Amino acid sequence: MALQPASASVLNNRGSAYLMLHQVDDAISDFKQALELEPGYADAYCNLGNAFTELNRFEAARLALQQALALDPSMADAHLALGNALDGLQRFDEAVASFDAAIQLNPRYAAAFCNKGNALRTLARYDEALACYERALKLQPADVAAMRGKANTLVGLQRYPEALAQFDRALALEADQALTRFDKGLLLLLLGDYASGWALYEARKQHEKLARYTCNLRQFDWPEWQGERELAGKTLVLHQEQGPGDTLQMLRYVPLLAELGAKVVLLVSAPLQRMAASVRGPAGWLRVLRTCLRSICIARSCRCRTASRLRWQRCPPVCRIWWCRQMCTRRGLHVCPPRRAPELAWSGPARGSTAMTTTAASTGRRLPDYLPCPPSFIRCRKTIAKTRQCARRLACRIMPSACRISPTPPG
Structure with a gap:
């Protein structure tokens, strides 16, 4: 030069x-x-x-x-x-x-x-x-x-x-x-x-593009938790890493960390804060550690074999009432039906829509073949560009009115 x-x-x-x-x-x-x-x-x-x-x-x-x-x-x-x-x-x-x-x-x-x-x-x-x-x-x-x-x-x-x-x-x-x-x-x-799988899953943190674009990993000054069980008197900051569905899955493990003596602090997006508010840890503040929600399972006591015994977080009553009214309105009902109609909700990035074709591609069967009666669909994505394309690949139908449901109740 x-x-x-x-x-x-x-x-x-x-x-x-x-x-x-x-x-x-x-x-x-x-x-x-x-x-x-x-x-x-x-x-x-x-x-x-x-x-x-x-x-x-x-x-x-x-x-x-x-x-x-x-x-x-x-x-x-x-x-x-x-x-x-x-x-x-x-x-x-x-x-x-x-x-x-x-x-x-x-x-x-x-x-x-x-x-x-x-x-x-x-x-x-x-x-x-x-x-x-x-x-x-x-x-x-x-x-x-x-x-x-x-x-x-x-x-x-x-x-x-x-x-x-x-x-x-x-x-x-x-x-x-x-x-x-x-x-x-x-x-x-x-x-x-699960033991080997979750250990290898941590490799996402060493891959620049996975960490930045796929997992949305965030940088903090606090030391990272490595799965050790000695958490008494420590505060563990758990931050949202991927989408809301993954976050709701991993919130079920938070009480297990609280049982180890940690005070749990959650950093999640606004739409999930009501659900996350029900997660509580014991008081105490001596030293701060942090990790991603999806890294919880590196702890021996939080392995996924316990997932079936973990309770889901409960939706606040005001949200349940709001959603019930919305669904009844979309079906033209004045009161909620005594039996639930089957509904399929999906979310995630548009690229993930191709994963929905796996069942048909690998088995030759359409999704409705697995269901007892025709489902309606609730779209949980912020964009609808791929929604109808997904449904066509699944050989199903979307309720047009379902696409207009707001994902977050007012208040």
């Missing part, structure tokens, strides 16, 4: 170095400066798109990568990067098409096969995904990402022993792979191995 301060290629190369060092903001600055000097620099647009993807700014990435391909349609790397951005935008079919374009330009592009497998797996097209991962591993046998993707696909196909073996192969190559340990932990929890 000292010799050529106005060189677009030097700025692009330095930006690439910054990107490899995860100094993404510095990388973006260099790529933009390179493009100011040379507006037709396709490589700089491609690298800028990769940098935006690193920050989960997928729409900005898509625009940059489309500009790169407009300048040079033969860039296999740009097609791959565009597929990654489209995957982040949950436009999975388009992502598959971009990965196919990269493969057409470079038939030995292992990363394109791997990422195509990721998109197909999200669409629950498990057999196609498995073929992609196997092709990627044939081209690059030590590709840990492809091994992890293959393992997760085998989980989707309910081939659990093979999935565990695949996770172990990946960990044998890179034992410190936080994402692989996290995914293996999810499988062990599914199989009922």
Whole structure:
């Protein structure tokens, strides 16, 4: 830079170095400066798109990568990067098409096969995904990402022993792979191995993107609780980590911590504060520890084998009355019926909607086949873009009026 301060290629190369060092903001600055000097620099647009993807700014990435391909349609790397951005935008079919374009330009592009497998797996097209991962591993046998993707696909196909073996192969190559340990932990929890599963689940804290974007882990000055039982005279701050459903699940374990002598303080979002208010711990304040709600189960006394014996938090009476009236109104009733009509509620990010197709994909049966009578649906999400699409995949129907129910009672 000292010799050529106005060189677009030097700025692009330095930006690439910054990107490899995860100094993404510095990388973006260099790529933009390179493009100011040379507006037709396709490589700089491609690298800028990769940098935006690193920050989960997928729409900005898509625009940059489309500009790169407009300048040079033969860039296999740009097609791959565009597929990654489209995957982040949950436009999975388009992502598959971009990965196919990269493969057409470079038939030995292992990363394109791997990422195509990721998109197909999200669409629950498990057999196609498995073929992609196997092709990627044939081209690059030590590709840990492809091994992890293959393992997760085998989980989707309910081939659990093979999935565990695949996770172990990946960990044998890179034992410190936080994402692989996290995914293996999810499988062990599914199989009922709670001690090992919850221990591996803690790996989410070591993975930057999981911690920041998926788990929404927060930083505090207090030391982190590591599961030790000696909590007498200490205050334990439990903070919400993921969605409201997960939070309600984990609130059931809070009394177990109180039994160990901890004073429990909960940090949860506003809609859950009424429910969380019923959780109480003994008084006392000597030293403060903190942890995520979903880390409670690392304590031996809080293992999930006790979940069936734990009581759910009770909804405040004012909320129960309000919801009862709302449901009766939606059904055109003046009083609540003596018997409950079956209703299915779902929530979560739009990406999670594909998980709802797993039953149909793996068994060939529609969800209503499992239910005694046709259900109505209560949508608990803040957006409705994917709601009807989910219902179509489930071969069910949504009560239109249900989509208008406010998720939070007044007051």
